[in-house]
Amino acid sequence: MSRRIVVLSGRVASGKSTLGDDLVARFGAVRFKTNDLIRATSADELGRRELQEAGDRLDRRTHGRWVADGLVRELDRIPDEALIVVDAARRLAQVQALRAAFGGQVTHVHLTAPIEVLAARYRSSRAGRPGELASYDEVAQNATERLVDRLATQADVVIDSRISSEEDVVVRAATRLGLYGSRASRLVDVVVGGQFGSEGKGHICSYLAPEYELLVRVGGQNAGHTVKKSDGGTDVHHQLPSGTLTNPRAHLLIAAGAVVNADKLLAEIGECEVEPNRLAIDGKSWSYGKQTSMQRPTSRRGLGQPNRG
Numbered sequence: 001m002s003r004r005i006v007v008l009s010g011r012v013a014s015g016k017s018t019l020g021d022d023l024v025a026r027f028g029a030v031r032f033k034t035n036d037l038i039r040a041t042s043a044d045e046l047g048r049r050e051l052q053e054a055g056d057r058l059d060r061r062t063h064g065r066w067v068a069d070g071l072v073r074e075l076d077r078i079p080d081e082a083l084i085v086v087d088a089a090r091r092l093a094q095v096q097a098l099r100a101a102f103g104g105q106v107t108h109v110h111l112t113a114p115i116e117v118l119a120a121r122y123r124s125s126r127a128g129r130p131g132e133l134a135s136y137d138e139v140a141q142n143a144t145e146r147l148v149d150r151l152a153t154q155a156d157v158v159i160d161s162r163i164s165s166e167e168d169v170v171v172r173a174a175t176r177l178g179l180y181g182s183r184a185s186r187l188v189d190v191v192v193g194g195q196f197g198s199e200g201k202g203h204i205c206s207y208l209a210p211e212y213e214l215l216v217r218v219g220g221q222n223a224g225h226t227v228k229k230s231d232g233g234t235d236v237h238h239q240l241p242s243g244t245l246t247n248p249r250a251h252l253l254i255a256a257g258a259v260v261n262a263d264k265l266l267a268e269i270g271e272c273e274v275e276p277n278r279l280a281i282d283g284k285s286w287s288y289g290k291q292t293s294m295q296r297p298t299s300r301r302g303l304g305q306p307n308r309g
Contacts, residue, residue: 003080005071005102006177007095008088009151010111012048012139013121015161015169019111020087022170027179029083034090037070047131052142055090059144064093068101083177090144092151109173110155113162115140202227202242209243209250217241218255235272239265240279244272256284 006023008016023029038054039046046054058066067089078084089095089108099106113121119136126132133139140146152158157176159169174180189208193199202225209215217240225242226234235245239260241252252274254260260281269279 003078003082003084003102003105004177005084005086005098005106006173007086007098007106007108008111009090009095009108009148009155010088010161011113011118011145011148013118013126013136014111014113015159015166016088016111018166019109019169019173020085022166023083023085023173026170027083027174029085030078031085031087032071032074033087034067034070034094037066045131048133048139049142052145056142056144059091059093063097064091065097067094068097071098072101083179089151090148092154095151095154107157107177108151108155109157109159109176110149110152111159111161111169112149112152113160117162201225202237205242206246209241209247212243212247213250214253215241215243215247215250216253216255218258237268239268240272240274244274252279254279254281254285256282258282258285260285 006029008020010016020029020031024031034055035051038051038058041054041058042050044050062069067086071084071086086098089098095106095108115136122136122139127134127136157173159172161169164172189212191201191205191208193201205215205225206227217237225237227237227242227246237244239254243250244252254265258281
């Protein structure tokens with residue numbers, strides 16, 4: 001596995017340090033702190049305001065390249081396969097310089113939250129600590145800090161830490177980085193409704209379908225999973241998987257235990273122009289309807305013995 005570099009950005013108190021801590025603790029990431037680079041330029045102890053101002057001077061002098069240049073100098077002590085967390089970028093020029101130096105190894109994760117939430121976090125955890133400013137308003141007086149959220153327009157992942165728990169944030173970042181499994185792994189993902197139906201399962205499955213080789217439908221026929229079409233219209237799937245049309249290359253399976261209305265299924269197959277070798281029906285599914293010749297597959301690719309019903 002080649003080196004990967006995740007660049008964190010976001011306003012003060014958006015959750016960058018927490019995400020960095022989690023990536024280090026869970027995945028053995030190596031942390032590269034831009035504040036340490038700034039402190040190395042001064043013999044004096046630097047507080048929040050001095051760090052902001054010193055970082056701005058470095059940006060003006062190097063056009064944002066100082067972060068990438070500092071990381072290049074550190075690579076001799078970092079394993080080639082390491083996950084490196086750059087904590088954190090404050091200007092787009094810094095991220096651009098990192099991409100220019102490391103290309104596709106860079107993933108940019110931006111964290112955001114409403115100002116009132118950031119201010120409350122700052123009051124509860126940072127205000128009054130040595131080197132910190134008295135209020136979030138003082139933090140935001142820095143011109144660079146006020147514009148940090150512009151980095152969201154260029155980020156690979158944007159996460160709202162107000163509506164995402166700490167666990168959600170690290171899972172989203174780690175998933176984007178591919179830390180939970182290689183693309184070669186054979187994985188099964190299951191979409192489950194958390195309430196009483198109509199949560200949007202069909203839309204989610206239709207949206208995710210292009211990433212999968214096999215789409216599976218379980219349960220009985222229902223009022224219909226409504227999904228959007230590329231032309232702006234909608235389709236309703238009662239029996240077929242919701243991604244039938246959004247991923248025409250995927251194989252389709254009606255799984256064990258499913259209840260199949262033979263007449264409606266055959267009509268839906270015709271409407272969606274599903275080829276015979278694309279759909280399989282598990283032998284332990286149940287069918288009913290006027291079409292008594294419903295078949296079950298002897299393999300995933302074909303139709304064979306009559307189904308029960």
